[in-house]
Amino acid sequence: MNMKVLLLFPPQWVPYYPHLALPSLAAFLRSNGVETVQKDLNVGSYNQFLTRKYLRSLKSALDSKFDEFNSKPRLSASPEQQVYSDIFIAKSSLYHLADNIEDAVKVFRGRRYYNAETLNTARKTIENALTTVSIAHYPARLELMSFSMPEYDGKFETIEKLTSNIQGNPYFEYFEKNVLPYVREQAPGVIGISIAGESQLIPALTLARLVKKNFDCHVVLGGYVVTLLADSLTRHRKLFEEYCDSLLVLEGERPLLELVRRLESHQSLESVPNLIYFDDGSVRANQVSPPEPMEGLPAPDFDGLPLQEYLAPDPVLPVLASRGCYWGRCAFCSHNVSYENKYRPHSGEKIVADLEALHRKYGVKHFAFSDEAIAPKVMREVTSRLIEDKTDFRFSTNIRIEPQFTPALCETMHIAGFRVVYLGQESGCDRVLGLMKKGFNKDTAIEVCRNLVNAGIWDHLYIFLGFPGESENDAQETITFLSENASIIRSFNLGSFSLGRGSEVMRMPGDYGIKISQARLDDLAMVYSYAPSSGISSSRAAELSREAWAILSKEYPTSRVLDLLSKEDLLLYLSHFESTDPALTKIKRSPTVSAPGVELTLDSQLKTSPGVFRTTLNFDLPDIMKNLLLNWERDAVPSPVRVLFDPENRKIRPIGPNVSEMLDLLGRGRTIRMIARQLSQRHNIPEAAVEAFCLDALNQLKNEGYLAADKAII
């Protein structure tokens, strides 16, 4: 009996374009005659969260969370004060946000995307919406680039709790209400769930648990994370009882096909390569077989994925020129674990043939190479073929810093359509580059950056501070490197080192002078905390990188682009503006237009600006916000305060009883003179003094945007 395969890509992942995992598997299975359906639940979850209806549905959860915090006897400096502030802002701006969220999504999917100011505003609206979703599921944290549940400590018992936590896991309801009915409709024989990154782990296991409980079909988990965690996963028998039937490690195409064939014919699974499964009371791990030859891998198949629903106005398709990394030695990296340290490039001919086929099929001209690094030799082959075929495509890609990226090759890349190149430079200090085993020095990096920029290609560098053994001086050298080379670095990410599972540093901590705090054989952590015996700590590295970013991002010639765009926007922007603004120099904030300084008079009539409201809080939130800003480590005790809140701008200010009384009298055709007279009589104070007070206070509130003219007579 032929089985239908349903491939699911769980949240959370960036929503700008599809991930390549499912289209690669779907292409292989379909080309072997297997009926395959693929569903991107990541984009589905954004479609659910970023709607007016969904956001409004969070009202009661936010209200009850706020009541809980507002009635506490004290708020700790961390994290309770931050949470209190976040919940108040989220609940108080909820309806405003809900009214604007769908338009923000439309900005990403339409031509307004190419107005950087408008795009930036839309992105902020989406970020605020995701923060609101997070707060409603506190302490879960959902952002455009990540998802985490801070309670996760790498223990299977914690996974058990988080995957059944209806209130705290934002994906639970989405899976239950939207995904399970879909799966029922599809009636698959096999469900494959791909886990490509850490941010998917809890959502993927939540999904796996739900489908395993509700359907009688074979559930198999695969992807980079499964390969990385396989040793530990196999120690948890319950995983195979409640979450899945099997795990597939390493590359999945051939093993998944073999699994389907065995299940169809009710044969034993013992010969399915790369499979780990539960059989006869114990977990069995089958032999690993060599990966499918590159010639046997068809072009990715995106049929069934909603290409118009990603957050981009023009679809961008991910593609691979190779599998694995040809360098494979960087001490902090675990990328090659899922390729068994093998590197297999496609031929230039095959790469370009696939690109042309995808262009014909989907009408797409933008492609993002997802390779960790396209080798110079492959790049030469691909670019010369693209130029020969006179294609009109645009690309982004990662490359490794190599002297072979000469001026001539970079120029050829530009002619062939490469517009953005991401480089894992990591450090601007040769000593640290040596510790990391990067295999190049900063002079080579400068040369490659210059060649790219001179050829008209945008270079984006990934840099981090705090590699084990890196000193304060080393870190400063990197910051100076970024500063001194601003003319040949278009943009960069500056972060801090994290100790990833599977990396050489993690496997040989003694060689890198670190002590890992927690590492059990059965733990499922993806990153570890550690203590270095020398050099800066991870918290110091994070602090330095934040401080340096704050300064550098302002002084860079491209600072406006860094402010307004994310690195994922660069390909489409550079393509869109290539004939009018190829280096995006025209992107700038519109000069701030200060509101005409019309002074109020006693005859002015005012009202609160749309949406602005007054309320009384049990804690002095404006003061708490000051604490948070200045990192003051002091608890807050109840101290009721009256505030004005502006939901559109998400800002708050305290108001005293006199101002509050004055605001009570606004509206109903009253001028400031009439209000002052009433207050003067009520409190028996000379009218002139009250008039002066009212004018001053109301002017200030109007200038801050909390009040607006009631009639155009101010």
Ligand code: SF4
């Ligand atoms: S960091 Fe990049 S270049 Fe280095 S081993 Fe990993 S994938 Fe390869």
